[in-house]
Amino acid sequence: MKIAIVGVSGAVGQEFLKVLDERNFPFDELVLFGSARSAGKEYTFKGKKYTVKELKHNDDFKDIDIAFVSAGGGTSIEFADTITQFGTVMIDNSSAFRMDKDVPLVVPEVNGEDAKVRPRNIIANPNCTTIQLVVALNPLEKVSHIKRVHVSTYQAASGAGATAMDELVNQFKQILNKEEVTVEKFAYQLAYNVIPQVDVFTDNGYTKEEMKMYNETRKIMHSDIEVSATCVRVPVVRAHSEATWIETERPISVEEAKAALAAEGNGVILQDDPANKDYPMPLFVANKEEVYVGRIRKDITNPNGLSFWSVSDQIKKGAALNAVQIAEYLIKENAL
Numbered sequence: 001m002k003i004a005i006v007g008v009s010g011a012v013g014q015e016f017l018k019v020l021d022e023r024n025f026p027f028d029e030l031v032l033f034g035s036a037r038s039a040g041k042e043y044t045f046k047g048k049k050y051t052v053k054e055l056k057h058n059d060d061f062k063d064i065d066i067a068f069v070s071a072g073g074g075t076s077i078e079f080a081d082t083i084t085q086f087g088t089v090m091i092d093n094s095s096a097f098r099m100d101k102d103v104p105l106v107v108p109e110v111n112g113e114d115a116k117v118r119p120r121n122i123i124a125n126p127n128c129t130t131i132q133l134v135v136a137l138n139p140l141e142k143v144s145h146i147k148r149v150h151v152s153t154y155q156a157a158s159g160a161g162a163t164a165m166d167e168l169v170n171q172f173k174q175i176l177n178k179e180e181v182t183v184e185k186f187a188y189q190l191a192y193n194v195i196p197q198v199d200v201f202t203d204n205g206y207t208k209e210e211m212k213m214y215n216e217t218r219k220i221m222h223s224d225i226e227v228s229a230t231c232v233r234v235p236v237v238r239a240h241s242e243a244t245w246i247e248t249e250r251p252i253s254v255e256e257a258k259a260a261l262a263a264e265g266n267g268v269i270l271q272d273d274p275a276n277k278d279y280p281m282p283l284f285v286a287n288k289e290e291v292y293v294g295r296i297r298k299d300i301t302n303p304n305g306l307s308f309w310s311v312s313d314q315i316k317k318g319a320a321l322n323a324v325q326i327a328e329y330l331i332k333e334n335a336l
């Protein structure tokens with residue numbers, strides 16, 4: 001098994017190295033790729049040094065079985081043919097191919113099977129906010145069909161990359177030192193603020209991030225589910241939170257919901273004991289693999305409504321881990 005990471009110097013690229021190590025992902029050879037700027041950098045994996053190669057249009061992918069790609073949509077589009085031309089499975093973290101009909105969009109706990117049918121040898125990793133949402137929705141969908149979702153996100157700086165995380169941390173320092181605050185990655189200062197905009201606005205008044213939640217959820221769940229999202233950037237370094245309201249075909253009790261969510265193998269940790277101030281928070285969920293769910297309660301205005309709160313590490317389950325789990329699924333199913 002020969003694997004590659006494309007975009008290894010970014011926040012998600014670095015997380016790929018961590019996740020592959022933590023999960024003891026089985027491989028014989030690892031090749032790291034990056035931009036001309038990253039080429040030549042060295043990273044250590046399990047005590048062995050690896051030098052980053054520049055990503056080029058050549059036959060570097062000839063013997064590579066799986067490429068984990070997180071270098072931005074432009075690079076994914078430009079290099080997809082180069083990466084897949086000899087049969088390499090490209091697991092792509094960008095949004096470039098997510099809604100393409102011939103590219104499966106996969107969250108293994110929900111629709112792993114879809115990864116087996118990939119005419120272009122590309123499998124798309126969904127957006128972090130969608131991954132977290134569908135992992136929590138899927139067990140509930142099995143209890144009763146979910147017709148509608150209203151969700152508000154509380155998205156960490158990590159979603160905008162490593163430099164955005166640094167920018168947030170620096171802003172707090174700059175404010176403390178009474179220095180001028182640097183604002184580059186976000187539309188406004190994020191420290192001591194929340195910004196009701198993630199990605200750019202579309203014609204219907206929703207942002208692209210919000211429309212991703214609508215479109216990707218329907219594709220992954222193979223469902224007519226309606227999703228209305230409000231995506232907000234908050235001054236948290238990593239791990240996104242979501243306040244979610246669902247409307248199901250028949251009423252679901254809190255007990256039913258808890259039993260469904262707590263069932264083994266669905267990627268959820270139930271953390272729901274509000275009387276003891278026990279509920280998920282990003283500070284404590286950062287670096288964890290699962291989606292944490294709590295504050296489950298009946299909607300007091302609608303018998304078919306249920307509300308809950310979820311938190312998940314955006315770089316881990318929201319990006320690198322989900323991609324690695326797709327690869328693990330393919331290996332387990334002998335479907336590479």
Ligand code: 2RA
Pocket residue numbers: 127128129155156158159160198209
């Ligand atoms: C964000 N969802 O949080 C994006 C990253 N994919 O900005």
